[in-house]
Amino acid sequence: MGGTPLSLSTPSPSPNGACPYIRGKFETEFSGESGLGSLIFRDRDKLSPRYVPSSLPHREAQLETLSSFYMYKLDRPGGSYLTCCQLIGPVGTGKTACILNFGRAFESEAVKRRVKLRHAYLNCKVDGSNRYKLYRNLLSKVAPEVSTGGMSPEEMLHQLLEYLEAEKMFLMITVDEVGYFYRGSSEPLIYDLTRLNEIYPYKPCRVVGVAFISRSLEFHDKLDESERSTLGRLIISFPKYTASQVRDILEERVEEAFQPGAVSEDVLDFVSEIVADPPINGDMRVALDLLYYAGTLAENMGAERVRPEHVRRVYGETHPAITTQDIIELDVHEKLALYALLRLLEGRASPYATLSEIRDEYEFICEERGLEPRGCFEELMQELLDRQIVEMKSLLKFTICDVPAGKLRAYLNGLLRRLEG
Numbered sequence: 001m002g003g004t005p006l007s008l009s010t011p012s013p014s015p016n017g018a019c020p021y022i023r024g025k026f027e028t029e030f031s032g033e034s035g036l037g038s039l040i041f042r043d044r045d046k047l048s049p050r051y052v053p054s055s056l057p058h059r060e061a062q063l064e065t066l067s068s069f070y071m072y073k074l075d076r077p078g079g080s081y082l083t084c085c086q087l088i089g090p091v092g093t094g095k096t097a098c099i100l101n102f103g104r105a106f107e108s109e110a111v112k113r114r115v116k117l118r119h120a121y122l123n124c125k126v127d128g129s130n131r132y133k134l135y136r137n138l139l140s141k142v143a144p145e146v147s148t149g150g151m152s153p154e155e156m157l158h159q160l161l162e163y164l165e166a167e168k169m170f171l172m173i174t175v176d177e178v179g180y181f182y183r184g185s186s187e188p189l190i191y192d193l194t195r196l197n198e199i200y201p202y203k204p205c206r207v208v209g210v211a212f213i214s215r216s217l218e219f220h221d222k223l224d225e226s227e228r229s230t231l232g233r234l235i236i237s238f239p240k241y242t243a244s245q246v247r248d249i250l251e252e253r254v255e256e257a258f259q260p261g262a263v264s265e266d267v268l269d270f271v272s273e274i275v276a277d278p279p280i281n282g283d284m285r286v287a288l289d290l291l292y293y294a295g296t297l298a299e300n301m302g303a304e305r306v307r308p309e310h311v312r313r314v315y316g317e318t319h320p321a322i323t324t325q326d327i328i329e330l331d332v333h334e335k336l337a338l339y340a341l342l343r344l345l346e347g348r349a350s351p352y353a354t355l356s357e358i359r360d361e362y363e364f365i366c367e368e369r370g371l372e373p374r375g376c377f378e379e380l381m382q383e384l385l386d387r388q389i390v391e392m393k394s395l396l397k398f399t400i401c402d403v404p405a406g407k408l409r410a411y412l413n414g415l416l417r418r419l420e421g
């Protein structure tokens with residue numbers, strides 16, 4: 001974000017046109033419960049965005065490609081070049097799940113071969129959208145004992161390589177949401193990471209690979225010729241899932257998360273069709289959210305199994321717009337700024353609030369909670385705009401993305417409860 005001014009143009013719609021799904025309405029009643037004693041759930045955490053399943057149906061080819069790029073490096077550690085690849089595909093197609101799954105397999109294969117190797121996963125939405133924050137987080141994950149105080153981004157990378165050398169350790173780095181990074185920054189992140197092997201040219205590079213993840217290749221437009229060239233052309237595509245693929249995937253997830261027989265075949269068919277069609281377009285995150293809340297609703301209503309009407313109600317009363325993950329990724333003040341906008345919209349007929357109204361409400365909420373408001377309020381709003389959670393028609397017209405007229409109230413209610421929870 002780095003102090004980017006609020007742009008006056010209307011933010012563009014989500015690049016792939018997909019609308020994530022809001023969990024909202026049924027969230028607070030159930031957070032943190034286990035499946036113990038539940039007729040519906042065996043382990044509801046298996047539907048969480050944080051859970052990385054060990055089996056990823058319909059992503060076998062992508063995982064195999066990753067293996068072919070990197071696994072052989074364990075045969076001759078230190079004897080090969082830095083290999084960069086890109087994982088590209090629309091929202092909810094398993095890019096992050098695949099790299100985390102692969103990273104785990106890579107690390108455990110390294111243990112078997114007695115090679116010291118780590119996979120470091122960085123997400124530009126969570127770990128920082130500028131190099132300074134990203135590299136500081138990279139070091140804190142890989143080399144927590146190294147102090148980064150006062151170091152420039154370049155010095156941090158030098159430190160990282162020195163640490164790896166001293167520890168005789170190898171590293172694979174993943175940078176997720178790289179498209180998001182380049183929307184708000186023109187810093188040479190890709191230049192740095194694809195040329196790590198040039199920092200000490202006469203030594204083998206201990207960073208064996210860098211994987212970049214993005215929903216599209218649009219970020220290439222921000223790179224110069226030399227960056228594009230070192231980034232290379234190893235692209236692994238993640239096409240959107242079809243209805244039958246969504247169904248196969250859900251079948252496995254349901255087995256882990258639900259009691260036997262709690263989710264009928266009809267429900268699986270119904271959810272798969274909803275998810276494969278527009279506006280969801282195969283986003284698995286929506287599929288998992290839908291099942292989670294349909295299951296929660298069924299349980300609440302004392303039902304013995306999830307039925308299509310539970311899915312229908314969850315889908316009808318909430319609305320595709322913001323996922324649980326979107327909320328998890330916001331920091332406290334970003335959540336409060338969003339909360340301020342929601343509180344304002346909730347109490348009025350118009351779907352818009354002005355920037356100064358939101359600022360006043362935000363400061364009021366901070367006061368209520370005994371918190372010091374963030375100095376630069378515009379930056380908080382810019383962050384919400386960049387994440388396409390908030391939409392700006394003009395400085396006098398802020399609203400929440402993708403909410404259809406007529407559904408605003410039910411939607412806001414759900415989102416407010418989630419932010420409060």
Ligand SMILES: Nc1ncnc2c1ncn2[C@@H]1O[C@H](COP(=O)(O)OP(=O)(O)OP(=O)(O)O)[C@@H](O)[C@H]1O
Pocket residue numbers: 048049050051052053055056057058059089090091092093094095096097098214215238249253284285288
């Ligand atoms: N093939 C699959 N098998 C099992 N679960 C899957 C599969 N694909 C995706 N998922 C699940 O769907 C959710 C979304 O997947 P993931 O986070 O990997 O998507 P993504 O491609 O990284 O999306 P985004 O671009 O929005 O970050 C995760 O909870 C993940 O576990």
Ligand SMILES: [Mg+2]
Pocket residue numbers: 095096097176
């Ligand atoms: Mg992802």
